[in-house]
Amino acid sequence: MDLELIVCEAKHAFSAASDIAALENEKARFLGKTGKLTKFLKGIGQLDPDMRKKEGAAINVAKHQIDMALQERRQVLSDALLDARLATEIIDVTLPGRGMGNGTLHPVLKTWERVEYIFRSIGFDVADGPEIESEWFNFTALNSPENHPARSMQDTFYIEGNDDTGKPLLLRTHTSPMQVRYAYMKKPPIKLIAPGRTYRVDFDATHSPMFHQIEGLWIADDVSFSDLKGIYTDFLRKFFENDDIQVRFRPSYFPFTEPSAEIDMYFQTGKNAGKWLEISGAGQVHPTVLRNMGLDPECHVGFAFGSGLERLTMLRYGVEDLRLFYENDLRFLRQFM
Known part of the structure; x- marks a missing residue:
């Protein structure tokens, strides 16, 4: 699988993520420790210096493209979540205060x-x-x-x-x-x-x-x-x-x-x-x-x-x-x- 295909697949996966949690899981699939792009990065050390420099630059470009797509989708989902909360949440400031409960260690x-x-x-x-x-x-x-x-x-x-x-x-x-x-x-x-x-x-x-x-x-x-x-x-x-x-x-x-x-x-x-x-x-x-x-x-x-x-x-x-x-x-x- 080449880098362009991974970038396209990542953009499609991010666009299909319906919420923040799903988006972060998709991020791990591409950029996590065992992610698809990370596997390319781990293989650089086996190349000769000239190829390592060339492949490293290509991987950095692909990583930047995936990061940009991730941030754009994250912003869209965050905005949608905020709009939904503003439309549905109502605070009644006249309600009495709540008592303090017993705490415990996390x-x-x-x-x-x-x-x-x-x-x-x-x-x-x-x-x-x-x-x-x-x-x-x-x-x-x-x-x-x-x-x-x-x-x-x-x-x-x-x-x-x-x-x-x-x-x-x-x-x-x-x-x-x-x-x-x-x-x-x-x-x-x-x-x-x-x-x-x-x-x-x-x-x-x-x-x-x-x-x-x-x-x-x-x-x-x-x-x-x-x-x-x-x-x-x-x-x-x-x-x-x-x-x-x-x-x-x-x-x-x-x-x-x-x-x-x-x-x-x-x-x-x-x-x-x-x-x-x-x-x-x-x-x-x-x-x-x-x-x-x-x-x-x-x-x-x-x-x-x-x-x-x-x-x-x-x-x-x-x-x-x-x-x-x-x-x-x-x-x-x-x-x-």
Whole structure:
């Protein structure tokens, strides 16, 4: 399928979307991590330099055309929704005020607290860092230099201005920068988790522009992949309160770990019964990342893992659409009181 055909198909799909949610799902089909246009982008690295430059320019043109069509359709749907609300919603300002109800923690924050409790119980520190992050900490220090393909997979929100060293600022795409920041403050052994808010340009049933992630890191002179497997398997069994959980590690690729693995969990009951579902990414800390921490990879070794708190919450409570967490619908949130 060539680029012109993908652009035409995207425009047709956007025009056929009847509401914002359907439009965002169509966007993911073309521009998401496994989208049709993204597959072209991932293949650029296999071309020679001249063809890479030519194909890259063509893909950028196609992406711009798809973005323009997306924005135009989004504006049309937003205007139609606003017109409908203005025509039907009437506020009676003479009605008496409503009393205050009892509140409770948001389900994602409940997961956050539960995860912290489990890892604190086995000796992990909890670290916190800035959400407005330097490009160097967010990408370069984690072995994703400028023009690295991994950057396009984590498209994010850049901010005007630079940090003290002249590096661009952005809303962090993961909590992984805390690996390097924490290593600057404390020498090995390092054993930490870093939960927090993160940001990427994604919005569909399983992705949100703002979401929560927990990063885990253990660096010492004698840790191994077996430690990673034991700790994370034990965490899942405690989190889901099920000692029969099966876990597998699949070879994968992340720029900041080598070797790398996707962690899957097998469900024996519920709507996911009989399925393996991805629940985390992990791996041994890449030597380049260790050097950027100021550590000698010949003397220190470690592993890292990253999990989405929304994904853990969805699997624990059987929620199928991540967007429900952020719509503030009390009928949904009361289930977790």
